[in-house]
Structures are given as structure tokens and as C-alpha cells.
Amino acid sequence: MSADGPDLVVAGAGGGLVGALRAARHGRDVLVVEASEHFRRGNNTSMSTAMIPGVGTRWQRDAGVSDSPARFVGDVLAKTKGTGDAGLAGALAVASGPMLEWLADEIGLPLTLVTDFRYPGHSVDRCHTIEGRHGARLLEQLLVAVRSSARIDLLVPARLVDVRVEDGHVVAAVIEQPDGTREEIPTGSVLLATNGFGADRSLVERHLPGIAGAVYHGSEASRGDALRIGSRLGAATALLDAYxxxxxxxxxxxxxxxxxxxxxxxxxxxxxxxxxxxxxxxxxxxxxxxxxxxxxxxxxxxxxxxxxxxxxxxxxxxxxxxxxxxxxxxxxxxxxxxxxxxxxxxxxxxxxxxxxxxxxxxxxxxxxxxxxxxxxxxxxxxxxxLFHTQGGLVVDGHARVLRQDGVPIEGLYASGGAAAGISGHGASGYLAGNGLLPALGLSFLAAEHLGAPRPAPVEAPVEEGSR
Ligand SMILES: Cc1cc2nc3c(=O)[nH]c(=O)nc-3n(C[C@H](O)[C@H](O)[C@H](O)COP(=O)(O)OP(=O)(O)OC[C@H]3O[C@@H](n4cnc5c(N)ncnc54)[C@H](O)[C@@H]3O)c2cc1C
Missing domain, CATH: 3.90.700.10 (Succinate dehydrogenase/fumarate reductase flavoprotein, catalytic domain)
Incomplete structure (x- = not known):
């Protein structure tokens, strides 16, 4: 980690770990801060059924399945009755194939295509999963890779409480230890991967009254932190009624x-x-x-x-x-x-x-x-x-958080439940897998946008006698 701080701070060790791993792959130094000591069994990624949609993957080709981003977007629009974000769904569909193949080949996720049944709304077989069909295994595999990366530090428990932005660009992440000690970490980029607000009763009652009386079966750490931090910074929010x-x-x-x-x-x-x-x-x-x-x-x-x-x-x-x-x-x-x-x-x-x-x-x-x-x-x-909320900060196809005027807050990204998803309003637009796809996919896209460090400018050689 450089003395100036990490290139990227990822808040949340769920789907956010994919962004951390991908950024490290691009040669970036990453700090992951995770609020809960119990995240390995308590966050939504670990609780999930590990069904991840992938479009145009080699597993689909091997099974003779013909799929395309346009077909996926069509399925999203049909399920959401036209209200899903087609642009974001398209960006995720395009990224999903390369992401899943990279997760299998370099991170060691033993992925297979589910062909024994199809969830409602998918017109072809496109859900990929792992043995046992459970997120705890998925998360464990990501953690093994994170722990063996020299470029990623994992700080647990530590909670992201604020992001400092100067002149429209992220300059620091503010994290808090359980004893209340706060620390400002200089960085140019923060990925908000802290999930949504399913564990915040008052937000659920305000935005999702139809399901507020039901059991909440999701991460207790989904307290709307990204929503609060992003809103303070002037980010646009959308689809807060989606779940x-x-x-x-x-x-x-x-x-x-x-x-x-x-x-x-x-x-x-x-x-x-x-x-x-x-x-x-x-x-x-x-x-x-x-x-x-x-x-x-x-x-x-x-x-x-x-x-x-x-x-x-x-x-x-x-x-x-x-x-x-x-x-x-x-x-x-x-x-x-x-x-x-x-x-x-x-x-x-x-x-x-x-x-x-x-x-x-x-x-x-x-x-x-x-x-x-x-x-x-x-x-x-x-x-x-209620499993999780699907509304949140508005992002573009690079997972950049947008202000209300549509301009990105430079260096601020959001993924998974922290971001407004692709499920339209309410509950009926949810297509199986569209929790993990934005969780893994947006975090992957954020790392792709951050890319590799720019090479230091090479000073022109000073010619003899030119002084
Ligand atoms: C039972 C169940 C089954 C599911 N099955 C599927 C499925 O098969 N396919 C699918 O697509 N979706 C599924 N989902 C939904 C899916 O699990 C979620 O959409 C997805 O995991 C969300 O990922 P995330 O990274 O946003 O959040 P999480 O995986 O919850 O990770 C967020 C992390 O951020 C941490 N955190 C919170 N606040 C802070 C903070 N301020 N600072 C630092 N860390 C913080 C949390 O502790 C947590 O570890 C399922 C959900 C449930 C409950």
C-alpha cells in the first residue's frame, strides 16, 4: 500500500470483493473495510443461493444455449413491464460473461450452468452457480483469493462512515472502528458495496410498506449506509420502492x-x-x-x-x-x-x-x-x-455514482444493494439472479473503469549543451 493510501477503498466484503480482486488484477492497491465480524455467514452474498446470470458464457455455448445481451435486456424489460433500466442491464449483461469466465479461470470459482430448471422470466438457461448452490461457498472462495493477494488489505471490523469529496473528486474515505475511533484514509476512489437498507425498519416502512410486516431474512448490516453517504454528497437516488x-x-x-x-x-x-x-x-x-x-x-x-x-x-x-x-x-x-x-x-x-x-x-x-x-x-x-432492497444510488454503466444533474462524482462507485438496480419498481420486476449480478457485476465494472495505474510521465532526456 503506498504512503498516499490505497488506490481504491471497497466498503463491504460481499459482492464488493469481486471489485477488489479485479482492481488488484489491474495492479491497484486496495483496502477492503468490512463492518461486521460475522460477514462470512451474515452478509447477503453469503446467504444467497449463488445463482448468477451470465450472458454468452462458454458454459452456455457448451450446452448449446444461444443468448445475447439484447435477449437478457428483453427479459428484464418483460419482467419489469418496461420499467427496468435497459442501459444498466445491457452493461451488466455485456460484462457478465467475461467476469464469470475470469472468476472461474483466475479466482477458481467452480462455476456450472444450471440446466435442470429455469427461474421465472429467464427465456434461456443463464443462471450459473457452484456445487451446493450456496453463497457461503461463493464468498469463501472469493475470500481465499483476497487473502492471497499482496495488493489487498482486509480490515474487519471497520465501518465506512463518510467519503470526502473535493472539487467533485473523492479524496478520502472515513472509517470508524467499533470503539468509535475515526480515521481518514486518503484515496482517489471508493466503492460503496454496503448493500441496501433492508435492516433499517423505518426506511423499509417508508419505502416498502407492502412487505414491511414480513420477516426480514437478509443481512443485519444492510442499514442504508451507502444511501446516507451518497445522498449527503448530492448523489441521485432511484427505485427506493424496489425489493x-x-x-x-x-x-x-x-x-x-x-x-x-x-x-x-x-x-x-x-x-x-x-x-x-x-x-x-x-x-x-x-x-x-x-x-x-x-x-x-x-x-x-x-x-x-x-x-x-x-x-x-x-x-x-x-x-x-x-x-x-x-x-x-x-x-x-x-x-x-x-x-x-x-x-x-x-x-x-x-x-x-x-x-x-x-x-x-x-x-x-x-x-x-x-x-x-x-x-x-x-x-x-x-x-x-424480505430478502434485500433493490433501490439506491443512481449509477451509470461504469458503476459511477451520478449526481442529480447526471454528472458522476469522480472516484465514487456503487454496486449491489447500494446502487439502484435493474428490477424496476416494487417486487415483481425481480428476475432471479438480479441481486448478485449487480453485486458482482457493478463491482467488476467499477474496477474496469478504474483500470490500471497510469504510467508515470517519462521526463524527456535533457540534451547536452541545451542547459
Ligand atoms: C436467502 C437469500 C438468497 C438469495 N439468493 C440469490 C441468488 O441466488 N441470486 C441472486 O442474484 N441474489 C440472491 N439473493 C440476493 C443477493 O444475496 C444480494 O442481492 C447480494 O448478495 C447483495 O450483495 P452486496 O454486495 O450488495 O451486499 P452484501 O453481500 O450484504 O455485502 C455487503 C457488506 O457490506 C458490509 N457493510 C455494511 N455497511 C458497511 C459500512 N458502512 N462499512 C463497511 N462495511 C459495511 C456488510 O456487513 C456486508 O458484509 C439472495 C438473498 C437472500 C437473502
Whole structure:
């Protein structure tokens, strides 16, 4: 690290680590400051299902998948009903392929393409993941690389509390130790990778009233620090009502059941024993739909085949291990073990079976049931949850934070939940993977923009006799 301080301070050791690693790759000295001692198991990247969209990757080519940035942007615009940021989505799509291939080849992430099922809204297979489909492994691998880099220092716990800007350019990061000691670190660049404001109750109540009553299942360190720091510096903010919800958090164990259950043919009942919509529209918007049902509680119903297919997910295995599933050999028995009205449960299993066979259209318009459920049936009691917020500081395609007049604050970048994302307003625009894509992708783009240090100017040789 030079006496003048690091070239880049990254605040937040989640997706921000990708930016740190990429900047180090460009020959930059980086300081990562992380507020929480428990970040390895507590931040959102570590909690995630590790599904990262990648466009035009070699894994897609190997699987014969034809994808393009235009196709990805089309999917984002369809899911957000035209309100997603097409420019930012395009920049992320273009960067995603080279980023994932670099993460695999140089950082050692053992990535594969998910081909066994497709999340709602993706028109082709493009989610990439790692063995176990869990973010803790993803983060651990990034940390191994960070720790072995001579150019990256990691300071934990230390919280970014301010950024000094002079003449429109970042000049220092202000960090605070847990004992309240503050230190000003000279630097020309700061990446705000501190996530959103999901853990700040008052901000959630103000901006996301529809999900404010639900369980918060995200990082406790997502307190809106980037929003406050950026706003103080005159940054523009957008989409503060945007968030990712999830309708399948197991009530008893507070673990994720996962939406692969639905995409493989499962469905959701409320406490009257009836379905209440097309579950395949998306797990994020379904959280608000479930929140509006009696007691904000439901039962996710599937069968042995779906169970077997979902065991590739660490979260699902944990849910099973926690003993939250009930099993039944008949529809009537399923009603008994779930304490739901028998007539309703029997009717739903019969109706979904004929819809799955295609003989009668589903009354909610659902077209994908994969196949009809067969005994033994499984069910798990679920509640809706808020996972993270998707609104924040407005950034351009280089992850530069923009002022309200559209001019970048030189040297200030934002990624992940700190930045306004590509999910439009509310919950329904969230396309699976569009949490990690801006988290990893914007931090990668910030490092690309920072680039390599400029070579020191070479002084012209002074010719003899010219003095
Ligand atoms: C259960 C679950 C499953 C998910 N699955 C997926 C998925 O499969 N695919 C997907 O795309 N998205 C998924 N998401 C969303 C995804 O996890 C997030 O969008 C993404 O991880 C956000 O990354 P981030 O870097 O912005 O934040 P984080 O990973 O939370 O990292 C932010 C870090 O900043 C630290 N911090 C906070 N304030 C400060 C400060 N002032 N100074 C220094 N450090 C600070 C925090 O401690 C934290 O370590 C999931 C979320 C959950 C909860």
C-alpha cells in the first residue's frame, strides 16, 4: 500500500470483493473495510443461493444455449413491464460473461450452468452457480483469493462512515472502528458495496410498506449506509420502492425452501386450503401476495420427485434437516397433517393434476407444472420474507455514482444493494439472479473503469549543451 493510501477503498466484503480482486488484477492497491465480524455467514452474498446470470458464457455455448445481451435486456424489460433500466442491464449483461469466465479461470470459482430448471422470466438457461448452490461457498472462495493477494488489505471490523469529496473528486474515505475511533484514509476512489437498507425498519416502512410486516431474512448490516453517504454528497437516488421478496421461507426453521420446488411442479395453498395465483410468475412478487392471505401464511406442496430434484440445494437440505416437512400418502391425509380443509386440498390436487396434464386450463393461467404431483406428497409451512432492497444510488454503466444533474462524482462507485438496480419498481420486476449480478457485476465494472495505474510521465532526456 503506498504512503498516499490505497488506490481504491471497497466498503463491504460481499459482492464488493469481486471489485477488489479485479482492481488488484489491474495492479491497484486496495483496502477492503468490512463492518461486521460475522460477514462470512451474515452478509447477503453469503446467504444467497449463488445463482448468477451470465450472458454468452462458454458454459452456455457448451450446452448449446444461444443468448445475447439484447435477449437478457428483453427479459428484464418483460419482467419489469418496461420499467427496468435497459442501459444498466445491457452493461451488466455485456460484462457478465467475461467476469464469470475470469472468476472461474483466475479466482477458481467452480462455476456450472444450471440446466435442470429455469427461474421465472429467464427465456434461456443463464443462471450459473457452484456445487451446493450456496453463497457461503461463493464468498469463501472469493475470500481465499483476497487473502492471497499482496495488493489487498482486509480490515474487519471497520465501518465506512463518510467519503470526502473535493472539487467533485473523492479524496478520502472515513472509517470508524467499533470503539468509535475515526480515521481518514486518503484515496482517489471508493466503492460503496454496503448493500441496501433492508435492516433499517423505518426506511423499509417508508419505502416498502407492502412487505414491511414480513420477516426480514437478509443481512443485519444492510442499514442504508451507502444511501446516507451518497445522498449527503448530492448523489441521485432511484427505485427506493424496489425489493426482492421471497414467498418460501420455512416458518419453523426460518430457512429457505426455494422456488425450484414450484418450477418443478409444486404449488402454494393459503390457510383456506386454496391456491391464490400463478406461482410461476415469480417468488418475489408472490411474497406480497402471500402476505395478503389469512395470517400471511401458506403451505408449499410438492412430491417425492420434486423433493429429489431439490436436494442439490444446500438451503433445501437444511430445511429438510430441520424437520419442517410433513408427508402424506393421500390428499385427505395431506389435509390432516397440514390442518387445512380437506375438501379444498383434495380439489386443488385434482385440479392441478388435470392442468398439468393439459386437459383443462389452470384457472390462474399457469402453464408450467412440469408434471402432475403423485403420492407421497410433501408440504412445508411458509411465510413471506424480505430478502434485500433493490433501490439506491443512481449509477451509470461504469458503476459511477451520478449526481442529480447526471454528472458522476469522480472516484465514487456503487454496486449491489447500494446502487439502484435493474428490477424496476416494487417486487415483481425481480428476475432471479438480479441481486448478485449487480453485486458482482457493478463491482467488476467499477474496477474496469478504474483500470490500471497510469504510467508515470517519462521526463524527456535533457540534451547536452541545451542547459
Ligand atoms: C436467502 C437469500 C438468497 C438469495 N439468493 C440469490 C441468488 O441466488 N441470486 C441472486 O442474484 N441474489 C440472491 N439473493 C440476493 C443477493 O444475496 C444480494 O442481492 C447480494 O448478495 C447483495 O450483495 P452486496 O454486495 O450488495 O451486499 P452484501 O453481500 O450484504 O455485502 C455487503 C457488506 O457490506 C458490509 N457493510 C455494511 N455497511 C458497511 C459500512 N458502512 N462499512 C463497511 N462495511 C459495511 C456488510 O456487513 C456486508 O458484509 C439472495 C438473498 C437472500 C437473502
Amino acid at each position: 426482492q421478496g421471497h414467498a418460501a421461507l420455512a416458518q419453523r426453521s426460518a430457512t429457505l425452501v426455494g422456488w425450484a420446488t414450484v418450477m418443478h411442479g409444486g404449488f402454494m395453498l393459503d390457510l383456506t386450503g386454496r391456491r391464490f395465483g400463478d406461482e410461476t410468475t415469480g417468488y418475489s412478487e408472490y411474497a406480497e401476495a402471500l402476505a395478503a392471505r389469512p395470517e400471511s401464511t401458506g403451505w408449499l406442496v410438492f412430491d417425492q420427485r420434486v423433493f429429489n430434484l431439490c436436494m442439490s440445494f444446500t438451503d433445501f437440505k437444511e430445511t429438510v434437516g430441520a424437520g419442517t416437512l410433513v408427508w402424506a400418502d393421500t390428499p385427505a391425509e395431506l389435509a390432516r397433517v397440514t390442518s387445512l380443509p380437506t375438501d379444498a386440498v383434495v380439489a386443488e390436487l385434482a385440479e392441478t393434476a388435470v392442468a398439468a396434464e393439459g386437459s383443462v386450463a389452470d384457472r390462474f393461467g399457469r402453464t408450467n407444472f412440469e408434471q402432475a404431483l403423485a403420492p407421497p406428497y410433501a408440504a412445508v409451512k411458509v411465510v413471506p420474507a
